[in-house]
């Protein structure tokens with residue numbers, strides 16, 4: 001049987017679609033799913049070309065029918081970024097991965113030997129949970145520097161909305177990427193790199209029929225591209241050498257008292273000062289951790305704080321990571337959080353108690369040493385959750401926390417917690433980590449009317465307080481074209497210009513647009 | 524003692540029956556990296572009539588998950604929503620519909636560290 005029969009399967013429509021957490025829904029014209037060649041060739045140029053052909057056939061189908069064409073990752077976004085009225089392309093089965101060789105690199109590649117050693121070509125359908133064990137195994141001995149808190153996203157989908165963690169010296173997941181293989185049409189495809197950071201010899205993109213384009217602005221546009229530029233088939237990431245993390249989750253200081261948002265904690269959060277109050281550190285640890293995340297519970301008085309601090313350790317050659325999800329015990333049922341959401345709308349008085357209960361279930365006090373992939377592992381739930389983000393310059397961290405606590409007092413209590421994270425600035429034009437460092441508050445909890453109203457109110461309050469802010473593109477947000485223009489300014493215009501350069505035909509731009517982008521004035 | 528009106532008791536009783544009729548069960552592989560369709564699991568609805576000794580809308584084989592090809596499954600969810608629970612309750616369990624969602628393991632792709640050259644990936 002030919003590849004055209006075996007590698008591209010169409011699921012006709014109209015068909016309903018929901019994101020992973022069932023908070024966004026819509027109707028698709030069809031789903032096209034691409035499978036790896038059934039004879040399972042080694043991942044390399046010939047296999048890539050066979051997959052590209054099927055992606056281009058899918059684009060051709062959308063073009064012929066005048067439909068939108070949008071690639072989905074895992075559907076983990078809590079915004080409507082992946083939603084389309086047209087053909088949704090699923091490339092989750094394209095999971096090729098390979099190390100790059102030094103003889104394949106452009107002589108002008110500016111990375112050092114360690115960076116070159118970490119270069120890997122991976123297909124866009126790889127979940128983070130597939131990359132971690134592959135990178136960290138005894139053959140490759142590599143690791144990602146940072147990811148989100150869970151591992152279910154695809155590499156292309158996670159990087160398209162700016163997924164981040166809280167590794168103090170690193171940016172977002174997309175900041176690992178140094179080259180992008182982008183399919184923009186039935187016959188068009190590009191190999192994108194920065195002019196300031198060439199990576200591959202020209203012959204390599206040629207071997208997959210992709211036009212090499214080295215341009216910083218274009219690369220930095222597609223790097224966090226919201227699915228608006230076409231299909232990202234492959235990317236080159238620069239991984240680091242593998243390492244272990246000793247993680248401490250704690251809610252009490254050395255003095256046995258609960259950690260609260262007092263002066264010492266505020267100083268640590270605002271200044272990343274890990275020296276002046278050792279009471280806030282885990283036992284026998286001092287100095288700057290690799291990862292730091294305080295989670296503030298706005299519904300206790302004073303607000304209690306759960307802290308995660310992780311310290312880098314050298315890899316132990318005898319260490320064998322275990323990524324398996326662990327069997328739970330009797331506890332809240334599968335859909336408990338969504339049902340509780342409706343109940344909490346009616347009985348807001350029990351929100352504080354509920355928040356403590358949930359925090360107790362989700363936050364396991366204790367310490368654990370493991371690889372990056374083990375620390376940020378699987379999540380089994382697929383029920384409704386609420387999640388939004390506000391990102392600000394670190395200098396405005398405390399103003400933002402106080403504003404959110406006050407808003408909770410005025411409107412709440414809302415069943416949400418405030419997770420504080422730190423992300424270094426990214427060169428990606430629409431990256432929400434725009435400041436160095438960026439302080440990101442991840443606001444997570446129960447999906448109900450009160451939490452949605454809370455998310456709605458945040459942007460207006462931030463503007464009224466004069467705090468510059470961005471939001472996560474893949475979570476509940478209050479972006480408008482004006483707000484985007486205000487905060488991203490000329491970078492937004494460069495992003496739009498890059499899109500016109502790569503997709504010169506208006507019909508092509510419309511095809512890779514969706515309501516999400518149109519509503520935000522980006523398409 | 525506070526008086527609880529009969530109507531409230533009835534309402535609470537019906538809500539408990541209906542919520543009790545809803546159910547969800549989950550089996551997940553230790554490394555659940557499966558895929559379904561466009562991010563979501565594949566879905567099948569089955570009706571069991573008169574229990575395991577009666578009939579099933581998918582017959583004795585159950586639903587054959589052709590989507591998985593030669594791969595196994597990584598995640599199986601069984602759900603009964605309010606309506607399905609109501610049908611089960613009203614028919615005293617004779618007719619019992621449920622929705623089953625599942626994901627298939629992804630294909631392993633062979634690796635060869637020596638493959639490729641300075642002109643080919």
Ligand SMILES: Cc1cc2nc3c(=O)[nH]c(=O)nc-3n(C[C@H](O)[C@H](O)[C@H](O)COP(=O)(O)OP(=O)(O)OC[C@H]3O[C@@H](n4cnc5c(N)ncnc54)[C@H](O)[C@@H]3O)c2cc1C
Pocket residue numbers: 020021070071072073074075076077078081082091124125147148149150152153154155156157158159160161162163164165226227228230231232233379472473474475562
């Ligand atoms: C349980 C959970 C935990 C999370 N934790 C974090 C966290 O810790 N930090 C954080 O920052 N975020 C977090 N998020 C948000 C999540 O990381 C982002 O929304 C991410 O974009 C989802 O990735 P995905 O692969 O599911 O992509 P999708 O949501 O399916 O798609 C996202 C965007 O990518 C585009 N896209 C997908 N694949 C391609 C491709 N091949 N080519 C071109 N465009 C493509 C889509 O069109 C869409 O615009 C979390 C979400 C969940 C559900």
